[in-house]
Amino acid sequence: MLNQLRGQLGQVNKRIRNLLGALADGIAGDTELFREKMAGAENERAELIKLIDAQEAQVKEALTPITLDQATIASRHLKLLLHGAPTDLKKRYVRTFVTEIIVGKSEIVISGPKDALAEAVCGEPLTNLAAAAGPVRGLVREWRAGAGEK
Secondary structure, rough: HHEEEEEEEHHHHHHHHHHHHHHHHHHOOOOOOHHHHHHHHHHHHHHHHHHHHHHHHHHHHOOOOOHHHHHHHHHHHHHHHHHOOOOOOOHHHHOOOOOEEEEOOOOEEEEOOOOHHHHHHHHOOOOOHHHHHOOOOHHHHHHOOOOOOO
């Protein structure tokens, strides 16, 4: 819509230039009809400029990112809504970050993007969690099963 308004503004500006050119070349005289046409074109131009400014302000506002405080407030509000939501909605929410659930005789395996799952469970970005500050150690002898039995 913004491009369409700019195109219309270009056409109105051209019409105003043509009117002024006709007046300067002596093709049109400074008559009441000429003044009406010129006033109409100038009014249309002013209205288009106002609409373009309003549209640009809306686009600029829409592209402004939210602050961390705003995100925290929205998150708390959404959590409260989710706790009181119907079961069907809760299931659809879980499906957004859980890709697979395998139920076995002795264990249940839930898989999906680990970052999304951790953030959903904790309710905080991973960068705020101390446990996520570094990589998980893969080989530490004391962690092995039966290491203390030898």
